[in-house]
Amino acid sequence: MxxxxxxxxxxxxxxxxxxxxxxxxxxxxxxxxxxxxxxxxxxxxxxxxxxxxxxxxxxxxxxxxxxxxxxxxxxxxxxxxxxxxxxxxxxxxxxxxxxxxxxxxxGLSGQARAVLGMFSQPWRWRFATALARVARATGLARLVAGSGRLGFLAGMVAATRPSRREGGGHPERLPESRGTVALFRGCVMDGLFGHVHEATRRTLEVNGYRVVEVEGQGCCGALHDHAGDQDGARALAMGNVKAFLGRADFVVVNSAGCGALLKDLGHLLGTVDAADVGSRTRDVSELLAAAGPRPGGPLALTVGYDAPCHLQHAQRVHREVLDVLAAIPSLVARELPGSDRCCGSAGIYGVLHPELSRAVLDDKVAAIGAASPVPDLIVTGNPGCLMQIGAGLAAAGLRTKVAHPVELLDWSYRVAGYYDPSPH
The missing domain is CATH 1.10.1060.10 (Alpha-helical ferredoxin)
Known part of the structure; x- marks a missing residue:
């Protein structure tokens, strides 16, 4: 013990x-x-x-x-x-x-219990995200996306679709190792953003990190913690501490909300082991920025960066993301006006307070639509933000899509020819 x-x-x-x-x-x-x-x-x-x-x-x-x-x-x-x-x-x-x-x-509200209960058991969120992937793959989500509760929910699912269809591959030659990193897969990221996990693995390997998979991990518990269900959060957190303890030099996270929770494991659980795992946790942008990162090939895109609250405010990670984007030649990356302000996603907030959530989002979408030029892509490093902003853009009739920052670096590395398309 x-x-x-x-x-x-x-x-x-x-x-x-x-x-x-x-x-x-x-x-x-x-x-x-x-x-x-x-x-x-x-x-x-x-x-x-x-x-x-x-x-x-x-x-x-x-x-x-x-x-x-x-x-x-x-x-x-x-x-x-x-x-x-x-x-x-x-x-x-x-x-x-x-x-x-x-x-x-x-006690928790009935709505909160229902949503949090889905993430407490892996089979439940795997089933839910599998249904969402079917709606995404068939085009149903994109067809229904728009205004109203159902249209907005469909827009959130449609926003998880990769902005580009890229092949697989792995770095042709791995540089000298900067250490071993264990990838935290999470629940929503694993179920709907598997392409971001693959981009995370490839870009880290190009920059000298050896990425390993860890069995036995699960939901981070951030949604439970934010809702006041700390017993539920601790139960999930203890499972992750057991899974990751002693497995790698770093635990890498590409979801801002998950990263903030994992970095705070010592406070949440009050154990030395939890504090150890928390101290080793890094957002993917932190590891890439520490490596340089290696410059990629040109991408002629204009992107707007929106800072996830739990990356900029909770983890105090900001400059690192901009450094990652700066490694991409020809890319024009600008912070959105009010990029440090919440998009209204906030975990399960949109379910519990849809009107206020949309009111907060509308200000952000209006700022994007008023930009000159309107960005080709909005980049942000959190699944809830990607889905919320993506749905808001669709509801407003804007053609701008959303992507994770590490996806852009991955596209850039593919242009640079860093990946061998053959299987391992």
Missing amino acids: SPTMPDPGVSTARAGFEALDPCVHCGFCLPACPTYLATGDESDSPRGRILLMRALERGELAADDPGLVQHLDACLGCRGCEPVCPSGVGYGRGLEAARARISAER
Whole structure:
């Protein structure tokens, strides 16, 4: 059994609420909060929510207080308030502690239980993503994509289709090894973005990393953690710690939400083993940037970069993605206006709060449509963001597609002739 730190349930909650202590209610966070900008309600701002969370901690508000539940549920959890806070408030940890207390005392909503239950068992999410792949492959998703709840859901599935059809292959000659990396496959990424996993493997190998597969891994638990189901999150996290411990120099992740959760395993589980796996976790852009990365062949494209919240705000990884894109000759890459602002996906938020989720997304889609020139592609490193933005673009009638940054580097490496198309 792994050596332990203090009881994770108690210590995580205490640390979460204590992370709110530096708040002096200055209001610097208000312009960075998408839900406050959408509603104009102070209780939908970080400052207002911190007051509610402190009242919950002190017992001044019950866990089933309607106002408390409404305003904390409406938070995207994007953590865009954290980088602009001069006092260093750990808003994200405080929110998770508050939601965990509400969940423990009040229970999850029926919708949340249904969605999270699908990701708790591998066969369930594999079945669901298999159905989505059928809808994608037959063209049904693209045909139905558009406005309305069903059209938007179909647009999300259609957005998982690769923007280019590329062959397989592997690097002709592997450079001197920079170390061994274990690929975290996850659930949504594994079920709907297998092409991104393959691009991740190839581009890392071109840059000197040996990529290994790890059996026994599963969903990271981020969706559960964000919803307040920390018991569910811990159960999934413990399985991943067991699978990845001692297997590689690094654990590589190409999903921002998964990466943020895995890097925080030590806090979530309170074990030395969990902290070890968390300390070895890297976003794929971090490893590629550390390698240079190796320049590719030219791609004559204009792309807009939209930063996933849990990459830029939670992991504080930003420059590395731009460095990866800079390795592609002829590519014109620009950050979108408001690229640091949430797209409204936020895990299962779009299911629980579809209207507010779409209101947040509409601002981003409008900015893309107003760009001159309109980008050929929007690139972002998180599955929820890819699906949300892709569906929003389709609903708005824009022809711009979405792709993961590592896909572009993979296309560039293919143009450069780095891949041997023959099988291993």
